[in-house]
Amino acid sequence: MEAEAPHLLEKREKKERRQGLPELKNAVKGKVVLRFAPNPNGPLSFGHARGIVINGYYAKEWDGELILRFDDTDTVVKPPLPEAYNQIPEEAEWLLGFKPHRIVIASEQMPHYYEHAVSMLERGFGYVCQCSGESFKEYRVSKSECPCRVNDIELNLELWTKMTNGTFVPGDAVVRVKTAMDLKNPALRDWPALRIQNTEEHPHPRKSIGSKYRVWPLLDFQSAVEDYIQGVTHIIRGKDLMDSTRKQTLLYQHFGWDYPETLYWGRVKVHEWGGFSTSQMRRDIEDGLFTGWDDPRLPTLTALRNRGITAKALRDFWVELGVTQKDISVPLSTLYSHNTKCIDDDAPRLSFIRHPEKLHLKGEHPASVSVEVHPNHPSRGMRTFDVTSKDIWVEHEDSVKTEVRLKGFTNIENVGGSAKIGSIERNDRRPIIHWLPDTSVIPATLIVAEDGEVRRLEGLIESHTYPAGTMVQLERIGYARIIDNSTLIFTHS
RNA sequence: GCUCGUAUAGUGUAGUGGCCCAUCAUGAAGGACUCUCAUUCCUUCGACCCGGAUUCAAAUUCCGGUACGAGCACCA
Numbered sequence: 001m002e003a004e005a006p007h008l009l010e011k012r013e014k015k016e017r018r019q020g021l022p023e024l025k026n027a028v029k030g031k032v033v034l035r036f037a038p039n040p041n042g043p044l045s046f047g048h049a050r051g052i053v054i055n056g057y058y059a060k061e062w063d064g065e066l067i068l069r070f071d072d073t074d075t076v077v078k079p080p081l082p083e084a085y086n087q088i089p090e091e092a093e094w095l096l097g098f099k100p101h102r103i104v105i106a107s108e109q110m111p112h113y114y115e116h117a118v119s120m121l122e123r124g125f126g127y128v129c130q131c132s133g134e135s136f137k138e139y140r141v142s143k144s145e146c147p148c149r150v151n152d153i154e155l156n157l158e159l160w161t162k163m164t165n166g167t168f169v170p171g172d173a174v175v176r177v178k179t180a181m182d183l184k185n186p187a188l189r190d191w192p193a194l195r196i197q198n199t200e201e202h203p204h205p206r207k208s209i210g211s212k213y214r215v216w217p218l219l220d221f222q223s224a225v226e227d228y229i230q231g232v233t234h235i236i237r238g239k240d241l242m243d244s245t246r247k248q249t250l251l252y253q254h255f256g257w258d259y260p261e262t263l264y265w266g267r268v269k270v271h272e273w274g275g276f277s278t279s280q281m282r283r284d285i286e287d288g289l290f291t292g293w294d295d296p297r298l299p300t301l302t303a304l305r306n307r308g309i310t311a312k313a314l315r316d317f318w319v320e321l322g323v324t325q326k327d328i329s330v331p332l333s334t335l336y337s338h339n340t341k342c343i344d345d346d347a348p349r350l351s352f353i354r355h356p357e358k359l360h361l362k363g364e365h366p367a368s369v370s371v372e373v374h375p376n377h378p379s380r381g382m383r384t385f386d387v388t389s390k391d392i393w394v395e396h397e398d399s400v401k402t403e404v405r406l407k408g409f410t411n412i413e414n415v416g417g418s419a420k421i422g423s424i425e426r427n428d429r430r431p432i433i434h435w436l437p438d439t440s441v442i443p444a445t446l447i448v449a450e451d452g453e454v455r456r457l458e459g460l461i462e463s464h465t466y467p468a469g470t471m472v473q474l475e476r477i478g479y480a481r482i483i484d485n486s487t488l489i490f491t492h493s
Numbered sequence: 494g495c496u497c498g499u500a501u502a503g504u505g506u507a508g509u510g511g512c513c514c515a516u517c518a519u520g521a522a523g524g525a526c527u528c529u530c531a532u533u534c535c536u537u538c539g540a541c542c543c544g545g546a547u548u549c550a551a552a553u554u555c556c557g558g559u560a561c562g563a564g565c566a567c568c569a
Contacts (some may be wrong), residue, residue, distance in 0.1 A: 017507055017516055039569045133567060141495080142563075174567050185496045187565040195567035212514045219569050242497060243564045266499070267562070279568095314556065320518070325499055328563050334505070334519055344532055351529090407528055426528055432527065471509065475529045493530080 006435055020319055024058055026261050032064025032231045036100075037223065038140055040070045040084035041069075042278040046092045046299040046314075047268065053318040054236055056096040067230055068092055068100035072107045073216050075202045078279060080107075082205045091301045095311045098211035103228065106222055107209045113217040114164075116225045117175055117194055121156040125254040126193060128159035131175045136155070140189045149190070163215050170196045177221070179250045187243040188250060193221035224248040232260050239325050241262035244385075265326040272451075273299050296449035296489060307449070308471050308481035308491035334424045335491040342473045343479060343491075348380070350372045351434045352446060352474040352488070353460040355396035358438070359414060361387070363421030369437075371408035380472045383462070391438040392419075393460055398433040406435045407475070429469065436462050446480065448490040459490065 024032065034055040038048050061065035067299045072080040078418070086107070093099045120126030131137065131146040139146045151159070162168045175194040182188050195218060199211040217344045219226070224246070227235065235245070245262050276299050284290055294302040297419060301374070316338045320327065349372065370382040387409070398404060405411045411422030411430065444461035447454060466472065471491070478493030 074568055240563050434526055
């Protein structure tokens, strides 16, 4: 047997678990081009992070390029927010750890879209349709062709001119891609490629664009043409855009182009957040329901960052979820767990006393007490407290316990605000509490965003010299980020 | 209604016919360490939607259900 079928004797190695994301199909090192294309109608949110992280991961893995593209072709329903054009690239860079290789703004590419629209009309696979949305819907449902479908090229070009020169107003006409009205999938039947927007009343917020164009491409057309122009090789996006892929593939066939490899992910809901849309957040902020895009209750990148969620935690989180097409619902604890791994080793320990109660010490004790800055890193030094005043602060909740141990200091017996010093050595299993001497405290506020509310916990923070932005661990409470001398924001426990 | 898609432990995820009485993470429970309810470490718990078919062999293929989601916008 050994001679005849040696492979049967070979011990097959246990398959190794795949690390990170699955391999990209048809990818060539150095030639991969990916893109992430948000609508700049607000800053990036948690969900956008998936697009950036996943596309960025592959761009890096394949020595390719990541394009950040602003799909800002709607000035009426989802008008762009001017600040977003600066904020989004900055947020993307923070999240990725590198700058996107190219930035493309769709509203600056309008000449290309017009050129392709005209080409489509000239080559006969597009037509100007003057049917109303309602009546076209009937044609689509009944698989019948609308009267405009038979327009000859000259007529289509004439109508196109009427679209662009202002003869037609919104609703009068759209440009459609000629597919087939008997396609199985109704979504694909002669889909609309460009429409007219009233840019006098709704000018594009970018000054250089403003009311310059009346005819604007719709997503499926704009995105398809732009992907071709930019040489995108792989598209990874939500599965809600599956029919978009099919529509665009039909357009690519008309033009004689090859459609990129496409991958999809499903819907993600965060249990604690429910549904937030950028448009809704924008309205709520304008209505004063939130203080701004960085309101800690909001799932925006800027809010998460401000709260102390690290870019790496977000990256690890999204890579762990992968690119499955399943619709999933994840608890925030998963993200927090990644974040803890990212920050704990660096976070200096500090005490914060919520609802402080003063205790007066009675008895003999050392004049000063030292505790570690970080218990796993003695080399980072000690925090030393002067306790000669004998007045200390503990949390209200701890002040009602009689037998406790002040961390790093002494056992006490606490009765009615007066704490009798017990053993300096730890000699029993009594609970250990955190405390601060009144000589080294600063009144401070801990901002806690939980369950859709923001609570401001007044208390005392241990005096320190850490700069704003430092991630610290508040002993027995959790991680927090320093905002300023007297303000911290709670990250998670 | 038409079309498309997905279904593995509580939550995510690996797995493309035999390495799988199913991986890893998270979670929960217990324990070790620790002068934090932190970190780290150890142990335990727990899953292939249902029904058929193909096959010597199916989480993996096929058919039929069921459930959930998405598209059918002159939004992205």
